[in-house]
Amino acid sequence: MAAGVFEGLRLPCGLVLKNRIAKSAMSDSLGDGRGAPTAEQGRLYARWAEGGLGLAVIGEVQVSPHYAEKPGNLVLNAGADLAAFRALARQGGGNGAQIWPQLGHAGALAYGPISAPVGPSALDLPGLRCGEMGAAEIAALPAEFAASAARSQEAGFGGVQIHAAHGFLLSQFLSPLFNKRVDGYGGPIENRMRLLLEVIEAVRGAVGPAFAIGVKLNSSDQLEGGLAEAEALQVIAALDRSSVDLIDISGGTYFPGAKAASDSGGRGPYFMGFARQARRRTSKPLMLTGGFKTRAQAEEALASGVVDVVGMARALVLAPDLPEQWRAGRMPAPEFPRFAETPEGGVTAWYTMRMSDLAEERAPEGARDIGDAMRDYAARDAARAEIWRRHFL
Template identity: 65%
Template structure:
């Protein structure tokens, strides 16, 4: 029985567009912070996605690829637009699609969470609270967003990437429109959830129309914002119901918000997948394939999720610790990687440690000894400070 359940992880999946994932394991989008500070891929980033492809997964998703440099989350983000180095992006697409894998770009816009030293934070509504300040998008700016996402998706297709994912989770712009905590608009994009999801549906429609019916378009969606006053489960289920009539090929379920003081998904009590119960509620509402991201550490947990109606398993930190984990599971080793234990971590320390580990993988270096979070934070911040200067010196048009 265990062998049969293990085999289910390695069955192909045909998406509604006709594209085929070679198995059910995905590297979910992470902000790998490996851009060169000018919006283009680095050698380490290209090698990182090649290593994940070599490790046996079906698809990797590059987190937070911006269409507009004024809406970036961090100076390590990629920016895909007319001024991009297309040769570098093509090299990334080729390397990430080795070994029968696919490489998708996540279409990002940080909105209110845009990094002020390099961006122009704008969200659904004006905010001025500790840690977040932004102005409100005008009606004309909102109307221009679907075309912006679609242009980035078209470029991704032209440069050889296997698909795109629309980012509507974790407190980034489209997630902000869905959330009553961020969205206080009084026009057709605010108020009840039917209005708050309007921009998302317009983005999905325009992206799908731009890339055509045979190119994969996924979406990342919060099950919950994990913030008081934010998006709640019933509203998220309403969005999934609406997406069933769209051209989306895969719904990636996650949760949480990168908001000052907010709990992360990994702060949830208990082990195992964080959003599997939500996925079970979503399953009767849509014919679209479902992916669940967050909390998977062992092959048994992944196989259990497939038994409960999930189609794709999204792994993030597990693949940072062991880029060849899919091949190891295929060989019959059902355990997971050894997760480090952090005592009294500083704010941002765990994220910085995993982010710097991605650099080591991309440079084919072994993991550093120990788990010195303060050193990781220092190195992470020093690198971003240098990139801010590069970002602001670049001519983007």
């Protein structure tokens, strides 16, 4: 138990995480195509809760069905099936775990077959086209996030995470690569972070002081012309003055042709240097996501005093009971697959379909071929997109 891996953490709002291990957000694409959780998704989060997690974050829960990242996303709007969300909250909140929806809006990266992508500014680039959001659309966003947060609270979740990383809408506003506006939401970083701060303020007003609010933030976009570390640190300083309870640091942007940090094959954790700088600018609890694979890495990060929560994703897909394994002194690291080839999107597809195997309690013989995973993932997206169009459009 060195480095406090299994020590509780009290967040500023008063909520207590039972340990310092979090399942960071992943797009599991296990929604039913109508924005509602499925029984399979509930089983997946129940497995993680039973495996000993302190916190699980449900990736890509949309505040609007019109700008989703994938047709398997959940949607927490006025038409949401709250009974299904309550069931997911109960299952994922078993064994003392916390489970939070990650509230987001894909913006320019919205899935084309079910949306007309929009962003801070119009873009016409190879593989990325979007329209520009109008002033009225921007003004409506804080209330949309607030309404989804209130529904999360009503459904029994203990908190929400506001998604401002990885190139989705709030991240796009922060990034000079996406944001070319000349009004009060563009130009200097003080303007580009305005929408994020307005969303946080609206969410807090909707849920009250005892409900947890997290924010996921890029340390940088890892792209030329994107958000750089110096400006990200200015955002950290602003978040320190806000009512957020947990800042989740990550990095990288889903931009056409860009390689995700998690696909780089480098040694993790990836953003520890930035976290050290962030620690000097905030007293808020910090979560670090990206590249944690071993117990030794987690303990070292926590022992440094820089990081308060270790965010893991793929390691917990490979071993959903990893926290309990660590507690018992077993499995210092799961066995990660090695791929002979990694076509763009292939590794993500492989792990997404591995989550489906866990959710459906399948035990496939041997490792799934990455090409098969990509085909299965695409076929499921196509089927769910048709359901989505019939339901929402």
